[in-house]
Amino acid sequence: MSSSLKLIDVTGADKAPVNIGQALGRLFEKVPALWTLASLALLFGAWEIAGLVPISIAFPTFTSTVAAFVEMVLDGTMGHAYFLTLQPLLLGVAVSAVLGIVLGILMGLSLKAEWLLAPVFIVLQAAPMAALVPLVTFIYGIGLTAKTLAVIMLALPVIVLNSYKAVRHVNPSLVAMCRSFQGTRLQQIMKIIIPDASPVIFAGLRLGIAAGFIGVMLAELLITPTGVGDLITYHRSIANYAHMYAAVASIIVVSTVTLAALQWFEIRFLRPEKRKR
Amino acid sequence: MQQAARSTIKAAATNDEAIVQVRGIDKTYGDIEALRNVDLEFSRGKLTTLLGPSGCGKTTLLKIIAGLVPATAGEIRVNGRVVTGPGPERAFVFQDFALMPWATVMRNVAFGLELRGVNAAERKRIATHYIEEVGLVGFEDKYPHELSGGMRQRVGIARAFSVNADVLLLDEPFSAVDEQNRRKFQEDLLRLVDLEKKTFIFVTHSIEEAVYVSDRIVLLSPRPGRISQIIDPKIDRSASPDDIRRDPGYLNTVEEIWDGLRHYVD
Amino acid sequence: MTIFGFRVPMMASLIVWAILWEIVGRLDLIFLIPPMSSIIETGVHLVQTNSWQNASIITLRSFAIGMALAIGIGVPLGILMGRFKAVDNLMGLWVNMFVSAPLSALVPVLMILFGLGETTVVVTVFLFAVWIIVLDARAGVMQVPPSLIEMGRSYGANGWVLFSKIILLSALPEILAGIRIGLIRGVKGVVIGQILVSIVGYGELFELFSRSFEMESFWALTIILFAAAMLLSALIETFEKRIEYYAGAR
Numbered sequence: 001m002s003s004s005l006k007l008i009d010v011t012g013a014d015k016a017p018v019n020i021g022q023a024l025g026r027l028f029e030k031v032p033a034l035w036t037l038a039s040l041a042l043l044f045g046a047w048e049i050a051g052l053v054p055i056s057i058a059f060p061t062f063t064s065t066v067a068a069f070v071e072m073v074l075d076g077t078m079g080h081a082y083f084l085t086l087q088p089l090l091l092g093v094a095v096s097a098v099l100g101i102v103l104g105i106l107m108g109l110s111l112k113a114e115w116l117l118a119p120v121f122i123v124l125q126a127a128p129m130a131a132l133v134p135l136v137t138f139i140y141g142i143g144l145t146a147k148t149l150a151v152i153m154l155a156l157p158v159i160v161l162n163s164y165k166a167v168r169h170v171n172p173s174l175v176a177m178c179r180s181f182q183g184t185r186l187q188q189i190m191k192i193i194i195p196d197a198s199p200v201i202f203a204g205l206r207l208g209i210a211a212g213f214i215g216v217m218l219a220e221l222l223i224t225p226t227g228v229g230d231l232i233t234y235h236r237s238i239a240n241y242a243h244m245y246a247a248v249a250s251i252i253v254v255s256t257v258t259l260a261a262l263q264w265f266e267i268r269f270l271r272p273e274k275r276k277r
Numbered sequence: 278m279q280q281a282a283r284s285t286i287k288a289a290a291t292n293d294e295a296i297v298q299v300r301g302i303d304k305t306y307g308d309i310e311a312l313r314n315v316d317l318e319f320s321r322g323k324l325t326t327l328l329g330p331s332g333c334g335k336t337t338l339l340k341i342i343a344g345l346v347p348a349t350a351g352e353i354r355v356n357g358r359v360v361t362g363p364g365p366e367r368a369f370v371f372q373d374f375a376l377m378p379w380a381t382v383m384r385n386v387a388f389g390l391e392l393r394g395v396n397a398a399e400r401k402r403i404a405t406h407y408i409e410e411v412g413l414v415g416f417e418d419k420y421p422h423e424l425s426g427g428m429r430q431r432v433g434i435a436r437a438f439s440v441n442a443d444v445l446l447l448d449e450p451f452s453a454v455d456e457q458n459r460r461k462f463q464e465d466l467l468r469l470v471d472l473e474k475k476t477f478i479f480v481t482h483s484i485e486e487a488v489y490v491s492d493r494i495v496l497l498s499p500r501p502g503r504i505s506q507i508i509d510p511k512i513d514r515s516a517s518p519d520d521i522r523r524d525p526g527y528l529n530t531v532e533e534i535w536d537g538l539r540h541y542v543d
Numbered sequence: 544m545t546i547f548g549f550r551v552p553m554m555a556s557l558i559v560w561a562i563l564w565e566i567v568g569r570l571d572l573i574f575l576i577p578p579m580s581s582i583i584e585t586g587v588h589l590v591q592t593n594s595w596q597n598a599s600i601i602t603l604r605s606f607a608i609g610m611a612l613a614i615g616i617g618v619p620l621g622i623l624m625g626r627f628k629a630v631d632n633l634m635g636l637w638v639n640m641f642v643s644a645p646l647s648a649l650v651p652v653l654m655i656l657f658g659l660g661e662t663t664v665v666v667t668v669f670l671f672a673v674w675i676i677v678l679d680a681r682a683g684v685m686q687v688p689p690s691l692i693e694m695g696r697s698y699g700a701n702g703w704v705l706f707s708k709i710i711l712l713s714a715l716p717e718i719l720a721g722i723r724i725g726l727i728r729g730v731k732g733v734v735i736g737q738i739l740v741s742i743v744g745y746g747e748l749f750e751l752f753s754r755s756f757e758m759e760s761f762w763a764l765t766i767i768l769f770a771a772a773m774l775l776s777a778l779i780e781t782f783e784k785r786i787e788y789y790a791g792a793r
Binding site: 028032035036038039040042043056058059115116117118119120122123126127128129130131132133134135138139206207210213214216217218221222228229232233236241244245247248251252255256259 | 575640646652727739761764
Binding site: 181 | 343344345362363364365367368369371373375377379388389391392393440
């Protein structure tokens with residue numbers, strides 16, 4: 001009797017002083033969104049404090065940056081800037097995707113195409129293509145074409161190489177299976193190789209879009225002062241730092257959201273085997 | 278006299294009704310000689326096992342029969358016709374299942390028919406029949422990653438059955454399946470052999486498995502692969518699975534094969 | 544073309560492209576593409592000039608400092624994220640965001656914070672390279688087979704010994720893979736940083752050549768840069784293969 005009572009006492013005593021750290025830990029485990037919140041709070045808090053100090057006169061607080069963002073959204077400048085920036089981006093990514101996937105698959109299927117094209121794209125992917133961006137202005141001036149070309153230059157190599165590697169690494173057992181059931185070469189490509197390669201092709205597409213964002217920003221900062229790039233340059237020139245930071249942060253967020261949305265779309269609609277039921 | 282205590286050993290394989298004939302097959306990969314002068318015949322309606330230690334070329338021989346791998350010399354005839362590639366009279370079951378991860382069980386089973394251009398309704402009818410036969414009713418709309426290893430191979434077997442081939446080629450189909458499921462599988466295989474009346478060519482490295490399921494066992498020796506022995510286990514298949522595994526004929530055959538293979542190990 | 548080996552004969556097709564370039568250049572179709580032979584000739588002269596040598600030293604210095612920072616901070620951070628759930632949860636969001644963010648947009652911010660000079664380029668290199676190094680180091684630490692850790696424990700290793708002799712060594716191939724990709728990204732960073740700052744190193748030269756339409760010099764510099772980038776990634780790849788030699792057994 002006494003021993004069992006003691007036991008209860010002991011366990012009770014153990015639990016009695018509520019350890020805040022432990023309780024918090026348990027709470028965080030149950031609600032993963034809290035981690036996201038804490039993570040956001042950490043960076044935004046640090047940003048706010050650094051802006052309040054300030055660590056530099058050119059470093060606005062987080063709140064003033066948000067205020068500047070809201071202001072630019074409301075007066076329409078943000079919307080207009082994105083309208084201009086997203087055009088070459090979409091166009092360039094679309095061209096790169098179609099051309100890149102076709103070329104990559106071709107290189108994966110044909111040894112001749114591989115021999116001729118793979119080295120070029122290996123070089124282009126490893127090399128800093130940004131160095132060539134100023135060149136496009138010579139031919140295409142400072143219009144939409146130049147910006148689109150800048151996007152293609154940065155996005156195409158990675159899409160090509162991923163599609164190529166994807167086809168090269170298709171499960172050979174599935175190809176043998178298709179052959180054993182007398183599938184034609186066309187059936188093999190359409191029903192086995194492309195579906196099996198598509199996750200890696202999609203990963204390449206995401207990398208290509210990320211590179212496209214870099215390309216379009218580079219073009220807008222370097223050669224064509226329009227869109228979000230112009231927003232950054234303009235507000236920097238008039239020392240309107242909160243607005244400048246808002247524009248920079250917005251493009252980073254837009255690119256992140258775009259990539260996340262693409263991944264969600266891929267898993268939701270194209271890859272049934274990755275979906276949790 | 279025990280009715281099944283004898284195993285017949287023959288020097289060469291000959292049979293009146295050979296559906297698959299292997300004539301002087303050599304296979305070299307670069308400098309490596311995988312198979313040397315293999316002559317074999319496989320009888321219609323029987324289950325023949327190619328058995329041997331790893332590196333004896335048993336899978337290579339099966340893939341040559343399937344038309345997936347070209348032979349360096351010699352020829353394969355199926356129903357009297359020379360094999361130049363995969364054909365509709367043969368169906369292959371893969372060691373790693375070779376299921377399309379993006380397709381449901383139904384589509385995987387019907388894939389051979391899909392490639393032949395069979396219409397959707399007919400495909401579904403045939404596939405449903407074989408899904409039922411291998412015991413996967415209720416899993417038609419599942420994806421391979423939702424199935425256990427054993428169930429995945431049932432899909433592979435149903436797919437091979439659904440194209441109605443005369444010869445089924447099984448490449449170590451149960452090697453990626455755990456031991457309990459393996460036993461169940463072997464029993465199911467015997468039931469399917471009985472039901473489908475097809476010719477089975479079966480590759481395994483498990484002696485027990487070979488003796489349990491086979492009408493005839495072809496022992497291959499390694500490097501280069503040659504036929505070292507042909508054994509026809511005399512086992513009463515009508516007995517219960519447990520009785521078969523305790524049958525002296527079964528045990529003696531296992532022992533005999535092990536004696537033949539022992540010196541290849543290490 | 545693929546009968547012997549894989550890489551060397553495949554790269555031979557670059558010669559075909561160079562010849563094609565030469566022909567297009569000789570045809571004088573567009574001033575943008577001068578003949579390959581005159582580019583190479585200019586390149587030989589270019590590397591002897593003081594301005595190129597100075598620019599190269601500045602570029603290499605910015606790159607080296609930026610990379611040293613990226614590795615020095617990225618690897619420990621990645622290991623911390625791999626070992627401690629809390630660090631992972633707090634930092635994961637930002638690392639994953641910045642690894643694919645358009646960092647070129649951030650360079651103007653760096654320019655006003657760090658001035659129009661080398662520091663900005665160094666920080667650009669750091670920002671381009673660090674995130675993938677963090678992610679790969681994290682993945683490496685998280686992929687250490689539990690049986691290996693249990694083995695270490697069962698032989699009495701714990702704390703520092705367990706970490707340095709088992710976890711770190713086991714994660715090394717992934718860490719190196721991250722550093723390799725980080726280096727390639729760092730090269731892109733140094734170029735983007737210099738081009739946007741446009742008054743230091745190769746950025747200044749590119750600006751000069753393109754403003755005065757010296758296409759031969761422009762292409763010569765580009766080819767030198769591309770060759771250096773390829774050489775760097777080939778070097779690390781060889782080094783990595785040596786590491787993978789033992790990692791292959793895992």
